[in-house]
Amino acid sequence: MTDRHPLDLPGLRPLWVAVHDRLSTGRPVNRVRSGPLDDAGREALADLLGLDRLPGAEPTVPLAGLDGAVLEVCGRPVRDVVTAIVGPIHDRAAERELAAGRREALWGWLAGHEVVTAQPVLLEWVGHLRGNGLVDGSPDRTRGLLTAALTVLAALPADGEPLPALAARLLDGDSHALDDGTRLSGLVLRALAVLYGTDMPDAAEGRRALWSRAGVADDELSTSVLAVGLRPDGGGPVAGISRTCADAGHPVSLTLAQLRTPGDFTGPAAPVHITENPSVLALALRRFGPHCPPLVCTSGWPNTAVIHLLRRLADDGAPLRYHGDFDGEGIRIAAHVLARAGAVPWRMAATDYRAAVPRVPSGPDPGRLTPAPWDRALVDSMAELRTAVVEEVVADLLLDDLADHCHG
Incomplete structure (x- = not known):
């Protein structure tokens, strides 16, 4: 069991959490507002900063003064102290920038995919998907789902296969991958609606008709x-x-x-x-x-x-x-x-x-x-x-x- 940090006092916990949160923004920090502190926390903060009176219950603390105080007490800067007490400090600004870059890369990949560039009307489909955001907030999961949708679109119009057979052939043997109501089925149908210039069907009969138009389970005598x-x-x-x-x-x-x-x-x-x-x-x-x-x-x-x-x-x-x-x-x-x-x-x-x-x-x-x-x-x-x-x-x-x- 590791020794508890000497400044890890219950009364100062709101202060360390507030400092940790502000430092994790990834932006410059001059002051940190903390609280509410109980009486023990106010006394501990006054002792730490060498104040001649107790601070308020929600004090604003200059970070430079706090850094100097903890250096004097334990010989470590305030970043090290809050890391030891609360946990690793993040850089949310950098994380947001990285996430935005991954999202941009995802939509750029989709817009430049050969299935889309061959039929540029599908850029409308890309725009709709982008407006609705990522699947479960994950670029990786979204890319996996879009890859499956593109695989299906590249194979259409089909050769009159039933939908489960088409799904099993294209999607790792999963005959239910394109079942009505699945996310993947919705993605492909929306692309087909854009391609054919129709509204996205809101009833099962309309969705079956759209699949049929794309050659899925066509009537081989009337076609x-x-x-x-x-x-x-x-x-x-x-x-x-x-x-x-x-x-x-x-x-x-x-x-x-x-x-x-x-x-x-x-x-x-x-x-x-x-x-x-x-x-x-x-x-x-x-x-x-x-x-x-x-x-x-x-x-x-x-x-x-x-x-x-x-x-x-x-x-x-x-x-x-x-x-x-x-x-x-x-x-x-x-x-x-x-x-x-x-x-x-x-x-x-x-x-x-x-x-x-x-x-x-x-x-x-x-x-x-x-x-x-x-x-x-x-x-x-x-x-x-x-x-x-x-x-x-x-x-x-x-x-x-x-x-x-x-x-x-």
């Missing part, structure tokens, strides 16, 4: 993708159906179920162009008929079947080139396709937009704008001109590009 001019090699049913439709100058609609079990199927190594709107496919068929080059339509936000087919074509060596509407939603869809399917932009630069605006002198407003990762100047131009340009307006330019890739 389909529209394409024209697609002539894959192979003797499987999907390859055969696609070639038959292409040779006849017709579109082909492939379901997720067919794409999951395509049989013998190898996509073309030639470029595959992608559009956002089915009307562009119709115009391409009208112009090229059976000679139409490969063209896939996302029909707005791409579903699981669209992404599944595009990834398959990319894996087989086909360069993917994407064009969509020049409006806020179109830019977000484009960023999504580029990030999820590995496509590159096709006539989607700021110069393309500026050249197209004169075609629609009284065009609609482009709506909510978020950055385009492939061209920083694009959204600046859209914010300046405030005119949306849908694909149909520039369809002639797109078809001229496709003419260089016609079959036969």
Whole structure:
């Protein structure tokens, strides 16, 4: 058992606690207000400081005078005395600065994560999370949870997996990690709501619908993708159906179920162009008929079947080139396709937009704008001109590009 410090008197305990607290702020300290002291404490303080009268019950003590007094009594400065009596002195200012730095580093890491930079609209999600603060006040716990959320977002749209199966595959076998009501599920759903431009659902039915939109437990029969001019090699049913439709100058609609079990199927190594709107496919068929080059339509936000087919074509060596509407939603869809399917932009630069605006002198407003990762100047131009340009307006330019890739 250690010996008790000679100045560790019950009556002086409020003084030492007050000094310890002030020194732990990390800021310069000149005076310390103590108390309330009982009579024994007032007498002990008067003796310690050499006062000719008793101090009040809540005295303000000059730190320099107190330091000199304890040096004379025990040969140690007041910092050593309060450390011995109360405990280690902290530096709360430095601790706050360190904590603030760790928080800034966390949000900087999240904003710079590849999942967010690939789809900059997710910076709105980052801002919302930052405004709500850390999970349990811990940067480490928050980063762990965000890492799990980013892992899930990077895997979406899913391939029609049930939610428990998706969770088990991505999150260390924990099939309940994305159960409704968990923090992680809420984080991912809020990111999806930002991505798709919808409100955060407040009912279980709405949350299930949002998961479904992201390809979780999709109906593999009703989920389909529209394409024209697609002539894959192979003797499987999907390859055969696609070639038959292409040779006849017709579109082909492939379901997720067919794409999951395509049989013998190898996509073309030639470029595959992608559009956002089915009307562009119709115009391409009208112009090229059976000679139409490969063209896939996302029909707005791409579903699981669209992404599944595009990834398959990319894996087989086909360069993917994407064009969509020049409006806020179109830019977000484009960023999504580029990030999820590995496509590159096709006539989607700021110069393309500026050249197209004169075609629609009284065009609609482009709506909510978020950055385009492939061209920083694009959204600046859209914010300046405030005119949306849908694909149909520039369809002639797109078809001229496709003419260089016609079959036969």
